[in-house]
Amino acid sequence: xxxxxxxxxxxxxxxxxxxxxxxxxxxxxxxxxxxxxxxxxxxxxxxxxxxxxxxxxxxxxxxxxxxxxxxxxxxxxxxxxxxxxxxxxxxxxxxxxxxxxxxxxxxxxxxxxxxxxxxxxxxxxxxxxxxxxxxxxxxxxxxxxxxxxxxxxxxxxxxxxxxxxxxxxxxxxxxxxxxxxxxxxxxxxxxxxxxxxxxxxxxxxxxxxxxxxxxxxxxxxxxxxxxxxxxxxxxxxxxxxxxxxxxxxxxxxxxxxxxxxxxxxxxxxxxxxxxxx
Amino acid sequence: xxxxxxxxxxxxxxxxxxxxxxxxxxxxxxxxxxxxxxxxxxxxxxxxxxxxxxxxxxxxxxxxxxxxxxxxxxxxxxxxxxxxxxxxxxxxxxxxxxxxxxxxxxxxxxxxxxxxxxxxxxxxxxxxxxxxxxxxxxxxxxxxxxxxxxxxxxxxxxxxxxxxxxxxxxxxxxxxxxxxxxxxxxxxxxxxxxxxxxxxxxxxxxxxxxxxxxxxxxxxxxxxxxxxxxxxxxxxxxxxxxxxxxxxxxxxxxxxxxxxxxxxxxxxxxxxxxxxxxxxxxxxxxxxxxxxxxxxxxxxxxxxxxxxxxxxxxxxxxxxxxxxxxxxxxxxxxxxxxxxxxxxxxxxxxxxxxxxxxxxxxxxxxxxxxxxxxxxxxxxxxxxxxxxxxxxxxxxxxxxxxxxxxxxxxxxxxxxxxxxxxxxxxxxxxxxxxxxxxxxx
Numbered sequence: 001x002x003x004x005x006x007x008x009x010x011x012x013x014x015x016x017x018x019x020x021x022x023x024x025x026x027x028x029x030x031x032x033x034x035x036x037x038x039x040x041x042x043x044x045x046x047x048x049x050x051x052x053x054x055x056x057x058x059x060x061x062x063x064x065x066x067x068x069x070x071x072x073x074x075x076x077x078x079x080x081x082x083x084x085x086x087x088x089x090x091x092x093x094x095x096x097x098x099x100x101x102x103x104x105x106x107x108x109x110x111x112x113x114x115x116x117x118x119x120x121x122x123x124x125x126x127x128x129x130x131x132x133x134x135x136x137x138x139x140x141x142x143x144x145x146x147x148x149x150x151x152x153x154x155x156x157x158x159x160x161x162x163x164x165x166x167x168x169x170x171x172x173x174x175x176x177x178x179x180x181x182x183x184x185x186x187x188x189x190x191x192x193x194x195x196x197x198x199x200x201x202x203x204x205x206x207x208x209x210x211x212x213x214x215x216x217x218x219x220x221x222x223x224x225x226x227x228x229x230x231x232x233x234x235x236x237x238x239x240x241x242x243x244x245x246x247x248x249x250x251x252x253x254x255x256x257x258x259x260x261x262x263x264x265x266x267x268x269x270x271x272x273x274x275x276x277x
Numbered sequence: 278x279x280x281x282x283x284x285x286x287x288x289x290x291x292x293x294x295x296x297x298x299x300x301x302x303x304x305x306x307x308x309x310x311x312x313x314x315x316x317x318x319x320x321x322x323x324x325x326x327x328x329x330x331x332x333x334x335x336x337x338x339x340x341x342x343x344x345x346x347x348x349x350x351x352x353x354x355x356x357x358x359x360x361x362x363x364x365x366x367x368x369x370x371x372x373x374x375x376x377x378x379x380x381x382x383x384x385x386x387x388x389x390x391x392x393x394x395x396x397x398x399x400x401x402x403x404x405x406x407x408x409x410x411x412x413x414x415x416x417x418x419x420x421x422x423x424x425x426x427x428x429x430x431x432x433x434x435x436x437x438x439x440x441x442x443x444x445x446x447x448x449x450x451x452x453x454x455x456x457x458x459x460x461x462x463x464x465x466x467x468x469x470x471x472x473x474x475x476x477x478x479x480x481x482x483x484x485x486x487x488x489x490x491x492x493x494x495x496x497x498x499x500x501x502x503x504x505x506x507x508x509x510x511x512x513x514x515x516x517x518x519x520x521x522x523x524x525x526x527x528x529x530x531x532x533x534x535x536x537x538x539x540x541x542x543x544x545x546x547x548x549x550x551x552x553x554x555x556x557x558x559x560x561x562x563x564x565x566x567x568x569x570x571x572x573x574x575x576x577x578x579x580x581x582x583x584x585x586x587x588x589x590x591x592x593x594x595x596x597x598x599x600x601x602x603x604x605x606x607x608x609x610x611x612x613x614x615x616x617x618x619x620x621x622x623x624x625x626x627x628x629x630x631x632x633x634x635x636x637x638x639x640x641x642x643x644x645x646x647x648x649x650x651x652x653x654x655x656x657x658x659x660x661x662x663x664x665x666x667x668x669x670x671x672x673x674x675x676x677x678x679x680x681x682x683x684x685x686x687x688x689x690x691x692x693x694x695x696x697x698x699x700x701x702x703x704x705x706x707x708x709x710x711x712x713x714x715x716x717x718x
Contacts, residue, residue, distance in 0.1 A: 071466045089468070097466040104460045108320065109516045118456050122467050127449045154514035170463075 022049050023085070024094075024178040024209040025070065030079030032062070032069045039065050041233045043079070047178070048226055050207045052200050054214040054240075057230035058253050063213040064100065066230065067180045071097060083178065092122070096176030098167050100183050106156050112166045113138055113151040119170040141173035142166070146195045161192030168199060179203065179210045186215060197223060220244055288536040297539050299430050303437035304492050304531035304550065308501060310440035311489060312527025313447040314481045315502035316509065316520045320458040321478060326370060328499035329388040331486045333369025334362035335399025335495055338420060342406055353416065355432045355491060363487045369395050370479065396495075423494030423547030425535045436488045443481050444524065450477060455516055492535065494547035501527060504554040511565035530554040578628075581620075584690050585629035587659045588618040590638060593646055594656040604657055608648045615639075615646035663689045665700045672704070 025047040032040040040062040047053060055063050068074040070081050072088055083091040096119075116138035117130050124134060139151060145165040155163060164184055171179060184196055200223065203210055211228075214220060220227055220240060227244050229235040229252040236248045291298045318324050341361025345352035352358075369391050376387035403417055419427060428436075447454070456464045457474045465471045482502065489498045509522035534550030541549075563570050593610040602608060619629055633639045638652035648656065666689045692700075 068462075073462055073465050092468040095466075097463060099460065099462050099466075103462055108459045109510065109514050109519050110455065110459060111515070114455075114516070115459070118460070118463065119467075121452060121456055122469070124452070126453070128452075130452060156514075174467075 023047060024049055024083060025211070026082045026085075027066075027070060028080045028082075030066075030069060030081070031077045032065055032074060032079075033077050038077075039232065040069065043234055045228065045234060045237060047209055047211060049209055050204060051209060051225040052204055052223065053209070053211045053226040053228060054220050054224040055211060055228045055230055056214055056217065056220060056252070057235075061231040061252075063230055064182050067097075067182055067211070067213065071095070071180065093174075094177040096171040096174050096179040098171045098179065098181040098184055101160065101164050101167060101186065103182075106158075106163060108155065111152050111154055112142060112147065112158065112162075112169075115155060115166050116141055116169045116173055119173040122174075138169070138173055141169040144172060145169045145199060146191070159189065161188040164188050165192055165195055168196060172199065177208055179208065181210065181212045183213050183215060185212075185219075217249070285536060285540045288539050289533070293536070293539060296430050296433075297426070299437075300425050300428050300433045300492075301532055301535045301539075303428075303433040303440070304425055304535040304546070305528045306437040306440035306444070306531075307485070307489050307492060308505070308527030308529070308531025308550070309524040310443040310447075310527075311485045311498075311501040311531075312505035312509075312523035312525070313444050313520050314478075314485050315527070316506035316516075316523040317447065317454045317458055317478055318482050318502055319506045319510075320516075321454075321475070323478065323482065324499070324503045325385070325388055326373065326479070327482050327486055327502045329373055329392040330366045330370050330483060331490075331495050331498045332392040332396040332399075333372075334366045334487065334490060335396055335421070336402055337361040337363070337365025337368075337399075338417060338490075339399055339402030339406060340365070342417065343402070346409075355429075356435070358417075358420070359487050359490065362490055363483060365395070366483050366487060370483070419494075419545075420490055421495050422545035423490070423492050423497065423550075424538075425492040425546035426539050428491055432491060436492065439484060439488045443484050446477070446481055447520065450474070451517070451520070454478060492531075492546055493550055494545065497547035497551045500551040500554060501530070504551065504558050505530065508554070508558040508561040511561045511568045526554060526557050530557065580690070581625065582628045582632050585619045585625055586632050586636075586638065587690055589615050589629060589633065589646070590652060590656040591659050591663060592617050593639070593648060593652075594660045598660075604648070605653045606648060606650055608653065610646045610648075612641055612644050612646045659689075662692055662697050662700075665697065665704060666692065668704050669700050 023046050025045070027043055027045040030040060030043040031038060043066065055066065057063050065074055069076050069079070072081075081088060083095055088095065113135065117134055119141070120130070120134045120137065124130060139148075142148060142151060145168050147162060147165050147169065150158065150162065155166065158166065168181075168184060171181075185193060188196070200210055200212070204225075212224070214224070221244060224240055226238060227240050228237040229243065229248050231252045231254075235252045236243045287293055288297060288301070291301065293301075315324070315327070318327060338358050338361050341358050342352045344361075345354070345357055350357065372391045372395075373384070373387045376382045376390065377384045382390065406417060416427065453469065453474050456469065457471050457478075461471050464474075485502065486498050489501060493501055505526040506519065506523040508526055509519045512522060513519055530550050530553035534553045535546055537549040537553075538544045538546040561569065564572075566572055593608075593615040594604050596610045596614045597604050597608055616626060616629075619626055630641055633649075633652070637650045638655055639649050640647050
């Protein structure tokens with residue numbers, strides 16, 4: 001692959017074939033445990049540049065944990081993570097994060113614009129107030145997710161989908177090169193889903209890489225280029241067309257049970273708790 | 278105290294003498310600092326930590342007194358006692374942290390254990406001190422409930438300056454505290470040292486608590502950290518306003534409370550200050566717009582009147598349609614039929630009638646309910662929304678028709694026009710797909 005605009009690497013570095021400098025994220029040998037119970041086993045992964053990647057797997061497969069460990073939010077038992085060939089510390093500016101919507105208290109007394117401005121705090125630096133230019137950029141970012149006119153709305157007065165878009169705008173305003181998004185499509189309305197898709201495609205056009213924890217298997221092929229099938233370990237990863245097969249899905253979601261069986265079981269449990277298991 | 282007992286107004290207007298003026302100004306600053314630091318502590322869920330910390334300071338004061346007596350220092354020097362208090366306060370927070378981190382106890386249980394056992398230890402040490410010769414005059418008891426009037430000018434100035442520094446710290450770290458209190462995980466992901474910012478907040482809480490001990494006392498200092506921000510939160514949805522208002526409420530409470538305790542004999546300052554803050558809280562709870570009790574009672578009452586009004590219009594509409602009559606301006610329905618579904622409580626009925634009249638929906642003439650200018654279209658709108666909602670429940674949620682009526686009754690009154698339009702589309706789509714499946718295309 002020709003690397004236009006990149007400095008040629010010194011030969012000493014070229015002797016590490018497993019991480020090319022283009023890879024926005026490489027995970028080596030990651031193992032994570034909660035209370036000595038392993039959640040992720042021996043994960044090795046190299047994210048492709050400029051692609052939309054879905055991370056898919058059953059509940060408790062460690063999808064969020066993968067993201068959090070990569071971002072240094074959850075300690076690892078072992079493993080090495082590199083962003084664009086460097087440790088996270090050197091590349092924070094290029095790494096954006098959209099947490100799960102449920103991870104914060106939405107009754108917190110801030111406006112939508114206040115939240116989006118938080119994406120610029122690192123640029124603004126310690127002890128300095130949020131200036132007018134930062135607010136302008138935050139405003140533009142809100143408009144990008146179709147939220148103009150909601151700047152001064154207290155965040156509790158936004159719908160779930162609008163809250164999700166505020167989180168998205170907060171990440172976008174940072175203009176990172178790699179984004180992690182934890183379940184951005186969970187429980188959102190149709191307008192929000194369209195808006196998120198539009199944003200994702202725009203990011204891809206601009207050569208950004210996005211890793212999305214996704215729960216809706218129906219839309220994986222439509223929305224994403226690559227997929228990571230995860231269940232405590234990586235079952236398969238690669239282009240959707242090659243990897244997103246029934247065989248691999250069966251492996252990911254447990255050999256014996258088909259998806260339909262699982263859905264039926266869940267329904268039975270929802271109707272009559274305690275039955276079925 | 279000065280020779281002539283000063284009145285409350287004199288003291289409030291700073292005519293109570295030099296020392297009283299300094300002490301009051303210092304409690305004002307203390308209140309402002311506690312209010313602003315407390316706002317973030319409350320939002321970070323650390324309020325009770327302040328309480329555990331404050332109670333943990335008591336043995337520190339006792340130990341500091343004993344050490345000073347043993348090595349021949351002046352054991353009553355406030356700076357020395359407060360140093361002991363600070364050390365034990367931090368120790369208490371450390372204990373809570375250790376107990377919680379090893380997951381042996383939940384945080385509230387850990388705080389309760391540390392708070393009560395360290396306070397108990399403090400009480401034991403204090404009673405030992407009182408049994409010592411000269412211990413009675415130590416005046417340590419006043420630290421439990423606070424006695425601002427007994428503060429010396431120099432101590433008050435120190436307290437004021439430290440309070441000012443705390444308030445300044447909150448101002449400087451405003452942005453960082455907001456970020457960490459709202460979304461600590463995002464803050465960490467962006468490289469902010471969340472632990473250090475939390476520690477800074479804790480340091481501010483420790484400082485406010487310790488400097489407030491002389492004036493407000495160990496038992497009540499936490500109220501100054503919690504009550505002003507809780508009151509301020511009722512008034513506004515903006516963080517900087519919450520912090521500023523909380524500082525203001527704290528400052529006024531500190532000032533007025535110190536004045537009251539200076540005038541009323543043997544009134545502990547802590548109690549007076551906290552009572553002032555508590556009064557502000559009660560008033561806020563009652564009258565704050567949108568979050569106050571009065572506002573929500575008013576909202577509820579308006580909703581009930583609206584439901585009654587819509588019930589009356591729908592009943593009238595249905596009555597007319599059953600008889601094949603036009604739903605139009607001037608249409609007449611017997612009052613008993615129109616108000617059939619309205620709650621049978623004279624006051625509500627009266628409100629409903631007034632509301633119908635004022636909005637030009639309907640008026641009551643003798644025993645007849647007469648649809649007015651805007652009433653006919655409103656009645657049709659309501660009936661339609663009701664039917665759509667019933668249809669939707671039946672078709673999509675498969676609720677049995679006999680069960681539909683009552684839940685639909687409650688929801689339909691709050692349906693927005695957009696939602697009604699969406700319902701219409703959904704029901705229409707269903708209808709056309711059913712038609713399409715039957716016939717050839």
